[in-house]
Amino acid sequence: MITMSPTATLRQRAARLRRAGVQVFDFSAGELDLPTPxxxxxxxxxxxxxxxxxxxxxxxxxxxxxxxxxxxxxxxxxxxxxxxxxxxxxxxxxxxxxxxxxxxxxxxxxxxxxxxxxxxxxxxxxxxxxxxxxxxxxxxxxxxxxxxxxxxxxxxxxxxxxxxxxxxxxxxxxxxxxxxxxxxxxxxxxxxxxxxxxxxxxxxxxxxxxxxxxxxxxxxxxxxxxxxxxxxxxxxxxxxxxxxxxxxxxxxxxxxxxxxxxxxxxxxxxxxxGPDVTAGFRAILGDRLKACQAVLEPLGLFRTPPHGAFYVFPDIRGYAPDDVTVADRLLDSGVITVPGASFGAPGHLRLSFAIAEEHLRSGLSTMAELLDGWAA
The missing domain is CATH 3.40.640.10 (Type I PLP-dependent aspartate aminotransferase-like (Major domain))
Structure with missing residues (x-):
């Protein structure tokens, strides 16, 4: 049976939360937040x-x-x-x-x-x-x-x-x-x-x-x-x-x-x-990746840094064995991630850093506080 793409479903949930007035930090996006040149x-x-x-x-x-x-x-x-x-x-x-x-x-x-x-x-x-x-x-x-x-x-x-x-x-x-x-x-x-x-x-x-x-x-x-x-x-x-x-x-x-x-x-x-815009995009994404590293590395969640694209894929089994449960609990606080189970890799979360840097930093800080609280 063919089912709806998990990432498409998360986009719909994010839209519903925004309509309800919830502050949303959406790490599920598989696209740059930048305009077409x-x-x-x-x-x-x-x-x-x-x-x-x-x-x-x-x-x-x-x-x-x-x-x-x-x-x-x-x-x-x-x-x-x-x-x-x-x-x-x-x-x-x-x-x-x-x-x-x-x-x-x-x-x-x-x-x-x-x-x-x-x-x-x-x-x-x-x-x-x-x-x-x-x-x-x-x-x-x-x-x-x-x-x-x-x-x-x-x-x-x-x-x-x-x-x-x-x-x-x-x-x-x-x-x-x-x-x-x-x-x-x-x-x-x-x-x-x-x-x-x-x-x-x-x-x-x-x-x-x-x-x-x-x-x-x-x-x-x-x-x-x-x-x-x-x-x-x-x-x-x-x-x-x-x-x-x-x-x-x-x-x-x-x-x-x-x-x-x-x-x-x-x-x-x-x-x-036309003009090559990809170098500029890579530079922006590189800065955002550094922001991810600054928050995730102290939590032990930056052990496999990416070499391309705009995703990090931390192993969160040190915080909870079930990535789906973690993603749902984060969602309750307005932090949207994609469970690793959707990609055939339970125990992980996919976080996109193709989002505006101020939202990226705020969302990562919120997620870190939640994970720290659960670990305690």
Whole structure:
């Protein structure tokens, strides 16, 4: 059964609390609190004035945008890419759905390392596949080839990678990534690499196609402008990979949503080809991460600092064994977090630091006071 995304549900609860007049510190947000840069908005306004953008466009996306995405991905590939290897989608979620619809037959299994983004298992189920959650060793937040091998069956068709990871912010280094990709290549397993946060890495993020060039013929890369350009509401993402998969995914899209808004695509083109704003966003997020560290480290809740994205994922089992109960108690005081159980990692909380710094500091202080009181 497909259920509502836990993070979407929390957004609704936060809205209800605000309407009731409660001071809310919302750490559940999976988006930057910053506005979309002005030059991107201007490009969309200009596009909206052109009548050709009021009509259907190519299902696979506008030619210039597909090529811009290919150009953006080429430095992370082994050979130059062209637009025919790209499908423009309604955000990364649709890219994942299209990918699994194109790859899977009923009963095919997809290995999903925990902790995982909440949409991964549902995307597999929607396509008729079976998600297989791969747990890391106790106390760890990354998997190894041994974990994958223990989960592999004759039905294993694909595996998911997400680096920088949502919810942990951790990044697989080159040697860790190479080991996972070599395992996949050995067993003919497709790799679905979610690179939504790659431009928000606090250190270089190794690219699968460069670390293990031999996997390119079974590698699907998923991304979007949502996180890196403060464009979550514009709904523009993409998938890139072998032509036969892209063509099959385009066929799926032609019968579901057809083309992404041509106005939103014009905005995405401006984002990818205009001034680089991601460095400024990373600097802001870096300062906010320091604010998290200042409050969480004295509590023993900053043992796995993130290397990208905008989440911290503290282990709160020293305060209470049940993360869901802790999240509910925090919510009663207006502090909204996401329980680790939602990501396949009970005993943790996901905290987004993509919120205004004054709210971040106040919310963290409130949370620290509550946790200290419970520990006492």
């Amino acid at each position: 002005a030059h991107i908005v201007t490009a969309a306004i200009d596009a909206a004035r052109r009548p050709e953008n009021h009509r259907y466009g190519p299902t696979g996306g506008e030619t210039r945008l597909r090529q811009a995405i290919a150009d953006r991905l080429t430095p992370r590939a082994t050979t130059p890419l062209d637009g025919s290897s790209v499908l423009v989608t309604h955000g990364a979620k649709q890219a994942l759905f299209n990918t699994f619809m194109a790859l899977l037959e009923p009963g095919d299994e997809v290995l999903i390392p925990a902790p995982y983004w909440v949409t991964f298992p549902s995307s597999v189920r929607l396509a008729g596949g079976s998600p297989v959650i791969v747990q890391p060793s106790d106390g760890e937040l990354k998997i190894t080839p041994d974990h994958l091998e223990a989960a592999r069956t004759p039905s294993t068709r694909a595996m998911v990678l997400c680096s920088p990871n949502n919810p942990t912010g951790l990044v697989y280094d080159a040697s860790e990534l190479r080991a996972l990709l070599t395992w996949a290549a050995t067993h003919g397993v497709w790799i679905v690499s979610d690179e939504t946060y790659v431009d928000l890495g606090f250190r270089p993020v190794p690219a699968p196609g460069q670390v293990a060039p031999g996997v390119s013929d079974r590698l699907i890369t998923v991304g979007s402008v949502s996180k890196s350009y403060a464009m979550t509401g514009w709904r523009v993402g993409w998938m890139s990979g072998p032509k036969q998969v892209i063509d099959a995914a385009a066929a799926v899209q032609s019968h579901t949503t057809s083309n992404v808004s041509r106005i939103a695509q014009a905005a995405a083109l401006a984002a990818l080809t």
